[in-house]
Amino acid sequence: MAKKSATGAPTGNVSTEGNLPSTNERKKRAPVAYVDNAHRFKVLGKKRLNKALKVISLIGNLSGSGYQFTEEQVAKIKSELHKAVDSAMARFDRAAKKTTEVEL
Numbered sequence: 001m002a003k004k005s006a007t008g009a010p011t012g013n014v015s016t017e018g019n020l021p022s023t024n025e026r027k028k029r030a031p032v033a034y035v036d037n038a039h040r041f042k043v044l045g046k047k048r049l050n051k052a053l054k055v056i057s058l059i060g061n062l063s064g065s066g067y068q069f070t071e072e073q074v075a076k077i078k079s080e081l082h083k084a085v086d087s088a089m090a091r092f093d094r095a096a097k098k099t100t101e102v103e104l
Contacts, residue, residue, distance in 0.1 A: 056081070062077075
């Protein structure tokens with residue numbers, strides 16, 4: 001039986017939405033066993049890129065006719081997205097330069 005607080009509300013890892021696991025239970029997934037750092041990069045990169053693309057798509061949905069916005073607001077969103085992408089790409093560029101060796 002589920003624990004209840006003094007007010008009678010469920011506590012702990014109890015979901016109030018039927019048989020769905022609580023947020024805490026969903027976060028407790030078995031850790032991925034990475035073979036090496038290259039494998040870890042591929043697994044995390046795929047996961048994070050797909051998540052970023054989904055969120056960017058949702059931002060694009062704001063351009064629909066159901067929303068009112070100004071050109072300044074659109075320019076701000078575009079600017080912030082460009083800055084974030086440029087910053088992330090610069091980090092990859094710096095990492096690549098650090099690993100480059102010069103041969104004479």
